[in-house]
Amino acid sequence: MNEPSAGPPTATRPRWLQRWHRVVGLVAALFLFALASSGLVLMFSDALHLPSRQVDQPWLMNWYGIHAPPSPRGFQHGSHWVTQLGKRLYYDTHEISPVEGVLLGVFDVGDVSPHEWLVITDAELLVLNDAGKVLEHLGRESGLPVGMTSVGRDAHNHIVLASTADRYLYQPDTGEFAPDTEHGAVQWSAGTTPPAAVTDIVVKAYRGEGLSLERVVLDIHSGRLFGRWGPVLIICASLALLFLAVSGVVAAIRRARMD
């Protein structure tokens, strides 16, 4: 009844290899999909304008640790707002320049240069034109007093800079700083939180400029999007793919021999 089979006995077939090939294949499929699709997208990165497209999804920005400073500080200049967020300075919603220090005040220069105005922080003084372009950076090298705490205007309309130790007058015709010998009354400049219409856009710009879509796709491709274990997972997936290739070839050879 039971005649011996002509082929090799079933027990000698590497069933463990097939089983592992199936399991590893299923697990690796997920990674393979992510790797292949992200790699494909990266191939056409420039055509898809990925480097210039900014990501602004709040959860993704938070995942990358890109947070806007909690309280934007602003000063009104005519109908415009000058806002500082971290080390960036915005004129309404456009970024003016990187800036050092804490924003202390914004002033018109006056009759000497009617088309120029000043942004003063505790570390530098920026001279800007009507278009919001930076004409000059004045810092410590230009004699800007160290350790300024507040700025304002005195009764003679001079711009007064006060440090913990002394007071100075800004001289707009020369761009130099002279000791304030009068020590008269000063209307000190006080910052406030700009209106939501400004801060919403500025905060979005601040966070959005820090992350391109290409960066996100690159991090998906390398696994870095998933934290420090992400690259390890991708390495495991790569090893799994190698295993699949080898086990697939071995299984195919064995099957060919059996046939």
Added chain:
Amino acid sequence: MRRTLYAGLLAGVLAFNTQAEDVYQDPRTFLEETFSGQVPAPRKLWVTAALKRDIKAIMGHDLGALRIRYWSSGERTAWLLDDIGKEQPITTGLIVDAHHLADVRVLIYRESRGWEVKYPAFTDQFRGAQLNSDLSLDRSIDGVAGATLSVQALTRLARLALLLDRSIEPG
């Protein structure tokens, strides 16, 4: 005793890692020395499109401003310029006499290492240097071991000062 030694070592390491600002010479004093106590009123050099292109060729970036302040008397001009060595700006005073570098001085140094570039043994190499038409110096500047980035920053500033001096309208 051992604790005191460890605390001392720790304090030393922390002090070494702290990036302090070393002021070797106040910029105002530099200007007073340059012009023998009679510091002229500062002038402003506007950055034209051509000048901006040359600045970028030297510095690798633009200066982020449309005009640059300088002081001049006769054929002598003085410039207070910054460039980053590794992480922090190095404030440098440069004197140009008749389109030749007369002096280069490190005024404020903020990097944690590389401060050896302040010594005249290094800065004297720039004396008499001129700018070639390709915006390079007419001489090679020997480096300082352990201060490569600061040396490169000062060399860039030397070229920049000569370029700016060359760009001033006569009179």
